[in-house]
Each structure stands twice: as structure tokens, then as C-alpha cells.
């Protein structure tokens with residue numbers, strides 16, 4: 001048993017030669033996925049393991065779409081955003097929309113057996129599953145069916161339980177920081193308040209760290225419900241002190257005290273069906289209605305997920321990939337690689353299933369933000 005009480009499956013250490021491992025990237029993409037595919041593939045190629053790239057996450061396993069990965073496929077992709085394998089956030093094999101009925105509603109089926117058929121056809125000895133909590137949970141039926149898996153956490157939201165940080169997050173934070181730098185100059189020119197909506201789902205990490213690094217005046221996160229009047233007070237206090245602009249960074253999942261989160265869409269075919277959005281526009285309207293301040297809103301959206309990973313994410317993805325391949329090599333199975341402090345560790349594969357790593361009520365980043373007079377509207 002490990003520290004979490006889960007059984008760690010172990011196999012005899014790998015000899016070499018005859019093994020074939022499938023690799024897939026599932027859920028929303030993020031910068032660093034190619035870096036991790038490169039690291040896993042290069043490591044395995046050196047020890048003579050064949051690596052099979054499964055296309056579009058678990059969708060490729062459902063539909064039987066996969067291809068061998070060679071050195072040339074993964075050379076020169078370290079700095080490239082997205083994923084060369086493609087991804088899908090609509091492909092949970094246990095709950096897959098196979099068609100739609102006459103009312104346009106999805107018809108659900110458990111297609112795990114179909115996937116297992118493709119695993120057998122591809123002669124896969126195991127899977128490396130790169131994803132967030134939803135994708136990692138999708139690996140469990142394969143583990144139960146005797147297909148060993150190694151998980152690698154990824155998400156810009158930084159909300160995977162068991163690891164201090166996921167790759168993709170630092171790049172998203174950098175995008176937010178750069179955006180604030182740009183927005184500050186135009187906001188200053190026009191004496192405006194700019195409300196910047198960032199991703200993160202129910203976790204406020206991107207808003208917190210992005211806002212802190214951009215010097216935001218107000219940071220609103222899902223973990224701390226806010227009051228619009230407090231945001232307006234802050235803007236007014238800044239005006240009295242001669243400040244020309246105010247930057248408010250708001251997490252897409254933030255909500256006013258006593259109110260709900262703003263849902264942009266519900267996609268029942270996705271393991272993460274709720275899509276948040278619209279909170280920045282709402283706050284800007286409220287500021288306009290209840291003060292004389294001119295407010296605008298900007299939604300950074302998928303800009304935070306695209307493009308080249310920052311150095312930290314390239315290194316973290318490479319370390320995760322290397323650690324995952326080393327675990328497999330040494331016979332460890334059904335674990336997720338993680339970083340705790342600065343140490344590469346591994347935790348139970350289902351550690352993060354159904355859980356989210358949220359910003360705690362007391363956190364040093366919140367103290368640091370308050371110390372530089374940043375408000376949380378709470």
C-alpha cells in the first residue's frame with residue numbers, strides 16, 4: 001500500500017524489446033502536451049518499446065484510430081503548442097454519446113468493450129494517459145479490465161489533486177500577465193476600468209497568480225464570493241488617489257455573494273459539461289450602472305490554452321514524461337506522476353477523480369496579494 005491507502009500494482013522490471021504502449025492526450029488541450037509526448041516517446045524508443053499514438057484521446061480508442069510514433073514524429077515538437085495526437089473532451093468510454101434521438105438528445109452507451117477490442121488489436125501492453133481529472137478517471141475501467149495505465153496530469157486550471165502544479169498552468173498565467181500589461185496602458189489612456197475574464201473552471205489559480213503577476217487591482221475567484229459594491233469602492237478609492245485605471249481580473253467561475261456562477265453552455269457529451277462564461281461582461285455592466293466609471297470587459301478565453309509553452313512548462317512536461325516512462329520501466333503500474341515540492345513522485349491514478357484542487361481559504365498567495373493592496377471584493 002502507498003501513503004494514500006491504494007494498492008500499487010507492480011510488475012517485474014521491464015527487460016526490453018517486445019512491449020507496445022499506447023499514449024493519448026484527453027480533455028482540453030494545454031501548452032506542454034507535445035513536450036510530454038516527446039519525452040515519453042524518446043524514453044521508450046531508447047529502451048526498445050514501441051509507442052503507439054492514439055488519436056483524439058479516448059475517442060481514438062473508441063474508433064480504433066492510432067499510429068506508431070517514431071523519432072521523427074516527436075523531434076522538434078518541444079516548443080509547439082497543442083497536441084500532435086489531437087484531443088477530445090467528449091469521449092468517456094463508460095458514457096459515450098453514440099447517436100442522437102428524434103429530440104436531438106444524446107443516446108448513451110458504455111463502449112469500454114469496443115475500446116478493449118482496439119487495445120487488443122493494437123497489441124497494447126498498457127496506456128500512458130495524459131489528462132485532467134476527467135480523462136484520468138476515464139482510465140479506471142481499463143485498469144479494472146487489466147490494462148495497466150500510467151497517468152500524467154495536465155491542465156491550465158492547476159486543479160488536479162495530488163500534484164502541486166500541472167504543466168500548461170504557467171503558460172496560461174503568463175498569457176494573463178501579458179494581457180494585463182497591455183490592458184493597463186489602454187485603460188490608463190481612457191480612465192477606464194477593464195474587467196478581464198480568465199479560465200480555470202471552479203479553481204481560481206489562474207486569476208490569482210495571473211492577477212498577482214500583472215499587478216491587478218482586484219482579483220475575483222470562485223473560492224471567495226464577491227460583492228460588486230466592494231469592487232466599485234475600490235475603483236473609487238483608486239480614483240481619489242489619482243489612479244487613472246483599475247484592472248479587475250475575474251475567474252470565469254467566480255460568483256457574487258448570494259448569487260450563482262454564470263453558465264455559458266451545458267454540453268452533456270463532455271465529462272466536464274458545464275461551460276462558464278459571461279461574468280466579466282456582467283461585472284462591467286454593473287459597474288457602469290452603479291457608478292460613473294466607464295468599464296469594459298475582455299475575455300481571454302482559449303488564448304490561454306494556445307501557443308508555445310513557457311520554459312517552466314516545457315521542463316515540467318519533460319520531467320513528467322521521463323518519470324512516467326521510468327515508472328513503467330521499473331514495473332510500477334496504475335499510478336499518476338506528480339510533483340510535490342520539487343520532487344517527482346507518484347500517487348494513486350484515481351487520486352484526483354471527482355475532486356478539484358481549489359485555492360484554500362488561507363493561502364500565502366492571497367496574503368501576498370493583499371499586502372500589495374489587491375482586493376478580492378469579499
Ligand code: F6P
Nearest residue numbers: 028155156157199200201275276
Ligand atoms: O479545463 C480547461 C479549460 O480551459 C477551462 O479552464 C475552461 O473552463 C474549459 O476548459 C473550456 O472548455 P472548452 O474548450 O470545451 O470550451
